[in-house]
Amino acid sequence: xxxxxxxxxxxxxxxxxxxxxxxxxxxxxxxxxxxxxxxxxxxxxxxxxxxxxxxxxxxxxxxxxxxxxxxxxxxxxxxxxxxxxxxxxxxxxxxxxxxxxxxxxxxxxxxxxxxxxxxxxxxxxxxxxxxxxxxxxxxxxxxxxxxxxxxxxxxxxxxxxxxxxxxxxxxxxxxxxxxxxxxxxxxxxxxxxxxxxxxxxxxxxxxxxxxxxxxxxxxxxxxxxxxxxxxxxxxxxxxxxxxxxxxxxxxxxxxxxxxxxxxxxxxxxxxxxxxxxxxxxxxxxxxxxxxxxxxxxxxxxxxxxxxxxxxxxxxxxxxxxxxxxxxxxxxxxxxxxxxxxxxxxxxxxxxxxxxxxxxxxxxxxxxxxxxxxxxxxxxxxxxxxxxxxxxxxxxxxxxxxxxxxxxxxxxxxxxxxxxxxxxxxxxxxxxxxxxxxxxxxxxxxxxxxxxxxxxxxxxxxxxxxxxxxxxxxxxxxxxxxxxxxxxxxxxxxxxxxxxxxxxxxxxxxxxxxxxxxxxxxxxxxx
Amino acid sequence: xxxxxxxxxxxxxxxxxxxxxxxxxxxxxxxxxxxxxxxxxxxxxxxxxxxxxxxxxxxxxxxxxxx
Numbered sequence: 001x002x003x004x005x006x007x008x009x010x011x012x013x014x015x016x017x018x019x020x021x022x023x024x025x026x027x028x029x030x031x032x033x034x035x036x037x038x039x040x041x042x043x044x045x046x047x048x049x050x051x052x053x054x055x056x057x058x059x060x061x062x063x064x065x066x067x068x069x070x071x072x073x074x075x076x077x078x079x080x081x082x083x084x085x086x087x088x089x090x091x092x093x094x095x096x097x098x099x100x101x102x103x104x105x106x107x108x109x110x111x112x113x114x115x116x117x118x119x120x121x122x123x124x125x126x127x128x129x130x131x132x133x134x135x136x137x138x139x140x141x142x143x144x145x146x147x148x149x150x151x152x153x154x155x156x157x158x159x160x161x162x163x164x165x166x167x168x169x170x171x172x173x174x175x176x177x178x179x180x181x182x183x184x185x186x187x188x189x190x191x192x193x194x195x196x197x198x199x200x201x202x203x204x205x206x207x208x209x210x211x212x213x214x215x216x217x218x219x220x221x222x223x224x225x226x227x228x229x230x231x232x233x234x235x236x237x238x239x240x241x242x243x244x245x246x247x248x249x250x251x252x253x254x255x256x257x258x259x260x261x262x263x264x265x266x267x268x269x270x271x272x273x274x275x276x277x278x279x280x281x282x283x284x285x286x287x288x289x290x291x292x293x294x295x296x297x298x299x300x301x302x303x304x305x306x307x308x309x310x311x312x313x314x315x316x317x318x319x320x321x322x323x324x325x326x327x328x329x330x331x332x333x334x335x336x337x338x339x340x341x342x343x344x345x346x347x348x349x350x351x352x353x354x355x356x357x358x359x360x361x362x363x364x365x366x367x368x369x370x371x372x373x374x375x376x377x378x379x380x381x382x383x384x385x386x387x388x389x390x391x392x393x394x395x396x397x398x399x400x401x402x403x404x405x406x407x408x409x410x411x412x413x414x415x416x417x418x419x420x421x422x423x424x425x426x427x428x429x430x431x432x433x434x435x436x437x438x439x440x441x442x443x444x445x446x447x448x449x450x451x452x453x454x455x456x457x458x459x460x461x462x463x464x465x466x467x468x469x470x471x472x473x474x475x476x477x478x479x480x481x482x483x484x485x486x487x488x489x490x491x492x493x494x495x496x497x498x499x500x501x502x503x504x505x506x507x508x509x510x511x512x513x514x515x516x517x518x519x520x521x522x523x524x525x526x
Numbered sequence: 527x528x529x530x531x532x533x534x535x536x537x538x539x540x541x542x543x544x545x546x547x548x549x550x551x552x553x554x555x556x557x558x559x560x561x562x563x564x565x566x567x568x569x570x571x572x573x574x575x576x577x578x579x580x581x582x583x584x585x586x587x588x589x590x591x592x593x
Contacts, residue, residue, distance in 0.1 A: 184540045214559075
């Protein structure tokens with residue numbers, strides 16, 4: 001790939017506002033990317049603290065630390081904060097930093113809109129967390145907010161609904177910006193089929209967000225009108241249907257899994273070729289698989305509702321479509337393994353996390369196929385087996401990919417190499433403690449332990465104690481990650497432009513750290 | 527310099543067009559959910575979804591023709 005670059009002088013940055021004003025008025029994609037990443041990590045710690053509270057309560061049987069209502073509030077907020085406050089913004093942060101640099105664009109298509117979509121997040125986060133102090137407490141209806149429970153709750157539920165609205169608007173605006181940037185701002189010669197896989201996965205993900213986020217917004221708006229304006233969308237007594245909410249919610253909810261997973265796949269597709277020193281195996285099939293996952297994921301939603309009751313034909317349809325989504329996902333896993341096959345592998349921290357991702361994601365994927373069987377799902381529904389499954393897929397799957405991406409691009413962002421020893425410690429401790437926490441939950445679920453309960457029979461005590469110790473270890477390990485990143489920002493060995501010897505792409509043609517303004521004159525991609 | 531400005535202007539116009547179409551898709555989806563339920567017919571919902579899905583490529587094509 002031949003490029004002709006003209007880099008703007010970084011001194012221009014001196015004209016920018018300083019201090020807090022710089023961040024409030026930021027329109028540069030790198031600044032906004034940094035804001036997203038910092039915000040998401042702060043929310044990750046808040047959501048993580050809630051998880052610690054949950055695991056502390058479950059450390060042994062009996063009610064130890066909190067009222068059952070507060071336990072439900074914690075599980076609800078933990079889910080919402082992790083999904084909407086931590087994971088999605090973090091991936092948008094990666095998109096902001098990397099997409100313009102990867103496609104040779106000077107910035108995002110709408111820089112001011114980009115600023116607006118970020119600054120919508122803090123008020124939403126405050127609404128969510130502050131709902132804990134509302135009369136009656138925060139929403140305890142679970143992150144799914146199923147009626148009739150969610151219709152009956154106190155003002156904390158309204159705060160949650162408004163927070164979801166704001167977060168949804170932010171996501172939609174951000175996605176419109178991303179799609180527009182990718183479609184219209186690519187450098188000459190950067191055709192769609194030359195785009196890095198990370199950009200491809202974000203293009204598809206942003207479309208998915210635009211299609212499903214309004215559906216969630218519609219569902220919670222109907223919930224709001226049921227609560228306050230005497231409508232009966234979900235009220236059976238008024239001719240409504242509570243199951244309708246579940247259908248609408250999961251039409252958003254299942255694609256949401258892939259909204260978080262696809263950009264993570266994109267990061268892994270950047271990391272593995274770099275450390276296998278080979279081009280990505282089956283680029284075209286990876287692109288097709290990404291699109292196929294997006295399309296099929298919109299037709300599997302009712303596999304979350306097998307226990308609600310549906311005709312056999314419906315069960316069979318959603319069972320088979322759920323199996324079907326494993327095919328393109330399998331294509332991706334095959335391509336990653338084939339990329340590594342006979343490669344000149346080295347295992348720096350990003351690659352360790354990428355391989356770790358493959359392990360945890362495949363475990364989560366396999367348990368997903370098991371639960372796609374309608375008959376099995378009826379047994380396992382609402383048990384800790386489900387908790388184990390979705391934490392393997394969404395929590396560790398995406399989180400490990402994001403750690404891999406952070407260590408891959410951190411030298412480009414900061415201009416310094418991170419401490420490799422600390423990075424390796426971070427990986428191994430995360431891997432051990434994560435599996436210690438969640439692997440045992442499969443057995444708890446198979447033994448019948450229901451989820452979303454603060455107390456449990458004595459027979460589940462030992463495995464819960466192991467899970468809680470693992471959770472505390474996993475939580476503390478993330479402080480090591482924070483320390484490693486801060487240490488890297490403050491100093492360390494100077495990173496070259498080509499940080500990794502076999503890394504490919506336009507971003508590696510830029511100096512490290514990447515100047516404030518890049519590609520003002522578009523590079524030419526041969 | 528003039529050529530660069532002209533390229534940026536046309537790029538900006540294309541970006542605004544794309545963004546408006548995407549915003550339209552999002553708004554139609556948001557409105558159609560409650561609208562379909564209020565009127566109690568699945569056909570309204572399906573119709574709205576159809577407009578959203580088919581409308582986008584049509585609008586995008588129309589944009590190309592204008593260029």
